[in-house]
Amino acid sequence: MSSKAADMTDDEVLYKKGKAKIKKIVSKLKALDFNEVDQKTLIDEVDFDILRPMLLESSKMQDITMELLMDYQFLTVLQKIFERQQKDSKYWSGNAHLLTRLLRSVLYWGSESLGKMFLDVEFPKILVDNLSEEHLMNLTSKETVDQVFELVCCCYLAMKLNPNSRLEFRNRDLVKLCTHFMQKAGNDRKLTNELLFVLSYVADLDADPKALKATNKNLFYIHDRLKLTLKNDDHRSEIGFSAAEIFACISRLALSSDNAMFLIGHGIINTCEVVISDGFKDDEIQIALEFLWTLSFQQCGAREIKKNKYLCGLINSHKNSDNRHISDAATGILFQLNVDEELSQKLAGFKTQKSDGQQDEARHIMISYSWNQSEIARALAERLRLEDGCRNVWLDIEKMEGNILERMAEGVEGASVVVCCYSESYKNSQACRSEAEYAFKLNKHIIYINTQADYEANGWIGVLMGNNQHYEMTDSVKLNKILPDLTDRIKQLSTGYQPNQVVEMQTLPYCESTSVTASESEQEISYVSWNCEHVVNWIRMMSLKTDIEGKTREEGVNGNTLAELQHWQIGSPDFFLRFCESSLGMHDPMDILVFSRELRQLK
Structure with missing residues (x-):
């Protein structure tokens, strides 16, 4: 053994061995000749004899293999073969599923970076185009069922690796395709099971x-x-x-x-x-x-x-x-x-501590986000900390002690402004939903920022936003663009600072602005302008069995709250009911019916 080889670490030896094998895989695939090479023999060799043994060898070898597949642009090479296969399909009769099986092997063991590359090289388009082939649509043979199964598996694994690919698959009508195949699959439980997995990932309820x-x-x-x-x-x-x-x-x-x-x-x-x-x-x-x-x-x-x-x-x-x-x-x-009484007492303790011991100017700016957007949240926090009046930023990734309730209480209770960085993953997160709804319940100033390209807020987050405006910040360029207005807006809400120019933001298309009015005494004013006492007087006229005046004052319910409740009645009735029960103390069904009816009549 040479001295150079003897000096290599175990990791270096593994890397050298892996590099030689990946080079061999890529060169074989690049040299693939559709007219002369037995595709099945070649793909089986690449898949079963080289790639899978590497991935099964050890966790360290898995990491090295994924790194090398990225370095050698494996997905790009495979993409070109897929494209050629679609053009020259006659050369792949009976073997078309082999390429998909090879892709499935890679995605099964894949890394987050591989999932990102999958989206970058437009593989969702390739998979959906393959699924849309006319000869597959009726599942007329075992071969077509197997091919659809492999393609659907790849879609599932890709979305699992990179949740951001869901929107791309959705935009390419994968939901419609899966629904079609569900109807055709009949009693094929293996395919039905896989289609359910894909639908659960790609569909937006x-x-x-x-x-x-x-x-x-x-x-x-x-x-x-x-x-x-x-x-x-x-x-x-x-x-x-x-x-x-x-x-x-x-x-x-x-x-x-x-x-x-x-x-x-x-x-x-x-x-x-x-x-x-x-x-x-x-x-x-x-x-x-x-x-x-x-x-x-x-x-x-x-x-x-x-x-x-x-x-x-x-x-x-x-x-x-x-x-x-x-x-x-x-x-x-x-x-x-x-x-849980213990949790309720702990939360009440946080509320008392924050309200008694912290002045507005000492409060922080809380950034609420899902883990998929952690890089964007970090970048936003770093930029805000460079701005006067915005330096005290709270980010839970830096506050890891305590359970979710303690972190949420510290973050929300101590905030003068909550910056909600929403996305589809934010909407689908139970923790994010609890956090955002709690901030809303406490009447915190909330600024909404969309962090996912081409995403329109809907569901509970859309209802929570109501008529509020939002910023777009899906990359660093857009962060630079919105930062001056955003910092002015934060300072305005947290300290009463008045910017020199009007802040312009994009209006969310989910909820259009509406003009609503209500009368009080002899003068007509907008009910959105009501303060808490106006709301209490309005509630008194209902003659409810339950006295909710104290709760109404305690929660600080005002006209803006009623306007949001109107959105919840339609868009999120479960949340509306929870608010009536937990925040206003209404448990009598007839009281809730009366309150709901009177709320709908506010126009």
Whole structure:
């Protein structure tokens, strides 16, 4: 052995070995001749003899393989072959699925950077174009079913690696294609299962309410798959999905209230009860708790969880877990259900401490964001800290101590302004929803910033925004553009500072401005201009059974609050009902009906 080889570290030896193999893979694929080479032999060699053994060798070798695949532009090479295959399809009769299988192997073991590259080289277009091929649409043979399965698997794995690819797939009508294949798949449970996984990732319930509406038969099937998978020693299904993956799919399907009600009736809460008891893996306990957290935002789900005292006890036992994700999910459920006296007292303690001991000028600017937008949030925080009057920025990535409630209380309670950096992942996050709704409940000044290109706010975040305006900040260029107006706006809201020029922002297309008026005494004024006493007088005229004047004053309900409540009545009735019950103390159904009717009549 040469002295040079002897001096190499183990990592360097692995890297050298991996580099030689990846070079071999790429050169073979580049030299692929459709007329002369037996494609099956070549693809099988690349897939089974070289790539998979590397990925299965060790976790370190997996990391090295992914790094080398990026360095050698593997996806770009594969993309060119896909494009040629589409043009020269006659040379790939019977073997077309081999390329997709090779791509699936790479995506299965893929990294976050590989997921980003997948989107950069426009692979979503390639996969959807392949799925749209006329000879696949009717699933007339086993070969066509296998090919559709491989393509759908790639779509699922790509969205799992890079959630930002969901919008690209959605814009290319993947939802429509999957719905079509669901109808054609019949009793092919393997393909149906995969299509459900893809639909749960790609569909946006708020943009297309019917997209996630699965048939009862399919929901029954996937729940049974979960229960059977949990009984297997390795907690994997017969086609390779882990129990956590199946649970995550069910959780996304349950965003549809129709699906949620069927799953509750079919015993999904009992399955959660089993999973969060002792003996299951942390990732399974986490996803089961996160599923219950999602359900707790829906009236039917919250009611079923709340009445199961044993389940509430199990959830409570996990709130002090050493696993932060488990602790956060358990605490989030208890906070949402308002069933934990200890948490309520702790939160009240934070409110008293902040209101008594912190002047407005000492309060911070809180940035609320989802983890997918953490880089944008960091960049925003760094730039704001360079601006006078905006230096005191609170970012939870820098405040990791304590559970979610303590971090949320510290962030929201101590804020003069909350900057909400929203996106689709923000809307789909239980933690972000709890945080934003809590800031709104406390009447905090909220500035909304869209951080995802081509995304229009809808669902609960759209309802929360109401008529408010928002900024666009999807990259550093747009950050530079909005920063002067944004800092002026923050200073104006937090300290009363008046900028030299009018702040111009883009109006959100989700909610158009409306002109509303109401009368008081002999003079007509806009009810949006009402202060808290105006609202109290309006409530007195309803003659409700429950005295909610104290709560109305305590919560500081004003005309703006009533305007937002009108949006919630239509766009988020569950949230409207929760506000009436928890914030205003209305528990009598007739009181809520009267209040709701009178609110609708404010014009």
